[in-house]
Amino acid sequence: MADPAEDADENLRRELDAPEEDAQIYEARGDEVDDLRPICQGDVFGGLTLPGFDQRDHNMVLLSQHPCSLRKGAALRPRVQAVPVRTYRHVAPTLWATGHLRVFPLPDLDGSRHLAADLSEAGVITSEQLHSARRVFTLSQRGILLLQQRIVWTVAHTVIGLDVFEDYNAPALTEIELLEFWNEQLCGDEVDADRADALVVVAEEFESYIRDEGLQHALTKPDRLADARRTIRMEAIRRAEQRN
Amino acid sequence: METEISREDAKQGMISQIVNLSPSLKTPEHSLQLGRFALAVNRSLGALGEVGHWGGLDAAPESLDEFANYPCIGEKQRGGEPELSDLGAFPRYLHDTTGCVSAASDGIGLTTYGLANMEIPFVRRCEPSGLLADGHAVLLGALLKSAQSMWIVNRQELSELTELERTPDQLSDVATIGAARDRLAVAVRDYERRDHEVRVEQLREASSKLARREPRDLLNALAVERGLSWHTLATMLNVTPTAIRKWRRGGSLTPDNREQLAALVAFFDLLDDVREPIADLGSWIEMRVREDTTLTPAALYSRGQSERWLLLEWARGYLDTATMLDRFDQRWRDNYMRDPNFVVGEGPGGERAILPR
Numbered sequence: 001m002a003d004p005a006e007d008a009d010e011n012l013r014r015e016l017d018a019p020e021e022d023a024q025i026y027e028a029r030g031d032e033v034d035d036l037r038p039i040c041q042g043d044v045f046g047g048l049t050l051p052g053f054d055q056r057d058h059n060m061v062l063l064s065q066h067p068c069s070l071r072k073g074a075a076l077r078p079r080v081q082a083v084p085v086r087t088y089r090h091v092a093p094t095l096w097a098t099g100h101l102r103v104f105p106l107p108d109l110d111g112s113r114h115l116a117a118d119l120s121e122a123g124v125i126t127s128e129q130l131h132s133a134r135r136v137f138t139l140s141q142r143g144i145l146l147l148q149q150r151i152v153w154t155v156a157h158t159v160i161g162l163d164v165f166e167d168y169n170a171p172a173l174t175e176i177e178l179l180e181f182w183n184e185q186l187c188g189d190e191v192d193a194d195r196a197d198a199l200v201v202v203a204e205e206f207e208s209y210i211r212d213e214g215l216q217h218a219l220t221k222p223d224r225l226a227d228a229r230r231t232i233r234m235e236a237i238r239r240a241e242q243r244n
Numbered sequence: 245m246e247t248e249i250s251r252e253d254a255k256q257g258m259i260s261q262i263v264n265l266s267p268s269l270k271t272p273e274h275s276l277q278l279g280r281f282a283l284a285v286n287r288s289l290g291a292l293g294e295v296g297h298w299g300g301l302d303a304a305p306e307s308l309d310e311f312a313n314y315p316c317i318g319e320k321q322r323g324g325e326p327e328l329s330d331l332g333a334f335p336r337y338l339h340d341t342t343g344c345v346s347a348a349s350d351g352i353g354l355t356t357y358g359l360a361n362m363e364i365p366f367v368r369r370c371e372p373s374g375l376l377a378d379g380h381a382v383l384l385g386a387l388l389k390s391a392q393s394m395w396i397v398n399r400q401e402l403s404e405l406t407e408l409e410r411t412p413d414q415l416s417d418v419a420t421i422g423a424a425r426d427r428l429a430v431a432v433r434d435y436e437r438r439d440h441e442v443r444v445e446q447l448r449e450a451s452s453k454l455a456r457r458e459p460r461d462l463l464n465a466l467a468v469e470r471g472l473s474w475h476t477l478a479t480m481l482n483v484t485p486t487a488i489r490k491w492r493r494g495g496s497l498t499p500d501n502r503e504q505l506a507a508l509v510a511f512f513d514l515l516d517d518v519r520e521p522i523a524d525l526g527s528w529i530e531m532r533v534r535e536d537t538t539l540t541p542a543a544l545y546s547r548g549q550s551e552r553w554l555l556l557e558w559a560r561g562y563l564d565t566a567t568m569l570d571r572f573d574q575r576w577r578d579n580y581m582r583d584p585n586f587v588v589g590e591g592p593g594g595e596r597a598i599l600p601r
Binding site for chain 1 (some may be wrong): 259309467468469470471472473474475484485489492495524525526530531538582583585586587588596597598
């Protein structure tokens with residue numbers, strides 16, 4: 001079969017994006033990972049293996065499902081998509097654009113170890129498995145956008161600019177950020193044993209509040225984002241003060 | 245007779261007086277300024293060995309009343325016939341004397357003397373609002389004209405000064421227009437530089453005051469009051485999202501981070517004070533500066549001090565968007581180009597989707 005790349009017009013060449021430095025893709029690593037941050041695309045969980053694989057193949061998975069479809073209401077869907085994470089060579093930022101295109105490099109995880117998520121081998125994991133597993137790192141907003149760009153490339157051989165992903169994901173990523181603030185205000189003082197249950201309750205309250213106040217729609221409008229953030233954060237503070 | 249003086253003397257004498265006088269003519273104190281100006285002329289003449297005397301005016305008047313009550317002027321105010329000699333020895337240096345003009349000034353009843361038909365555009369240009377009475381204008385015109393024609397050696401300098409005071413439509417000589425443009429360009433650069441210095445100092449002072457506040461208060465000022473996202477804050481401060489999380493949960497900041505955080509709050513306060521304030525700074529800082537670029541004000545701010553200044557100039561309306569971006573990076577159209585093929589729109593089911601342009 002002919003290679004489509006041979007027929008491509010070189011003038012239309014476009015490369016994938018890369019982080020400016022390794023650390024830019026991470027939101028938190030190891031002990032920095034906080035359970036007040038809602039589960040999100042790009043989160044890596046340890047101690048999990050995708051169905052159909054041997055534990056010796058991998059024992060970490062990366063959530064590949066888009067943040068928009070990760071939840072139904074406030075709760076995680078019963079089953080979510082994930083990809084295996086394996087040991088991999090270090091991929092320097094300069095190599096992201098034109099190579100290692102079917103993996104999402106996870107460099108410098110703890111100072112010496114380099115991993116990568118294999119984007120060509122998706123599987124399904126249950127939400128119960130996620131809740132009992134250990135989250136070992138989370139991606140930054142830029143990290144999530146880079147991941148999405150590589151996923152689209154892997155499944156459709158289409159290069160979409162990060163600015164488009166940024167626009168598309170703004171509502172979902174803003175909602176994640178606001179839910180984290182909401183959690184901080186309303187569950188920050190809970191001890192670990194009670195925190196998991198409390199997080200479920202406040203996530204439902206958050207979901208009801210932004211839906212009832214029409215704020216979910218505001219989050220899709222760039223010129224109303226800041227106002228929506230102000231409103232939701234002030235509400236979280238008000239509720240926290242009320243509880244105290 | 246023309247008296248030659250050195251370039252240095254000219255600078256310290258007449259020209260500096262003219263320059264100093266120019267902006268002050270727009271104030272209600274212009275009569276007093278006029279008196280001081282006349283005195284300076286008088287003294288310049290004296291210093292050159294010429295007889296310089298203006299009706300006993302031998303000290304700088306401290307008030308309008310004092311000026312009005314100088315013997316000579318007071319006498320004329322009371323209705324005496326004006327005589328050229330009342331201007332002391334000065335008028336004999338005027339070579340185009342055609343007569344005296346007496347005019348009432350703005351409310352103090354000061355009678356002034358000048359020479360008709362000697363008005364120069366400079367005077368009118370200084371005082372377009374009409375505060376300067378005709379008599380003052382003519383007198384000042386006469387003083388300038390006489391200075392120009394009789395005893396300023398460096399006539400070119402004075403000539404350039406007066407040319408600059410003309411409106412562009414009054415100029416017809418290409419070289420003069422070019423010189424005027426060059427001078428104005430230099431002046432604009434000087435004002436811009438000074439404005440920058442003053443703003444930087446203003447920002448530094450505001451930041452150092454704000455840095456005394458609790459970091460959590462500063463974060464709330466940006467996130468809760470302004471509505472910025474944590475992600476944007478991390479970008480603007482060049483720190484990780486984890487650092488921001490630690491700070492908002494009471495973690496300590498390095499002195500440098502504390503300074504940067506305070507500087508960001510101060511920067512937003514400065515933006516509140518622009519001539520035409522931006523309606524919602526929290527949204528504005530995250531929106532692209534132009535449809536065809538990925539650059540946002542937040543991204544520009546994160547680049548450093550000079551980009552912050554560009555941003556401020558743009559927000560204040562001194563730079564248009566393309567000029568601001570050109571100054572940031574001549575190749576911004578290539579380096580920060582938006583995806584030409586895809587855009588966010590509405591998908592088949594009405595939901596948000598990524599679509600071909």
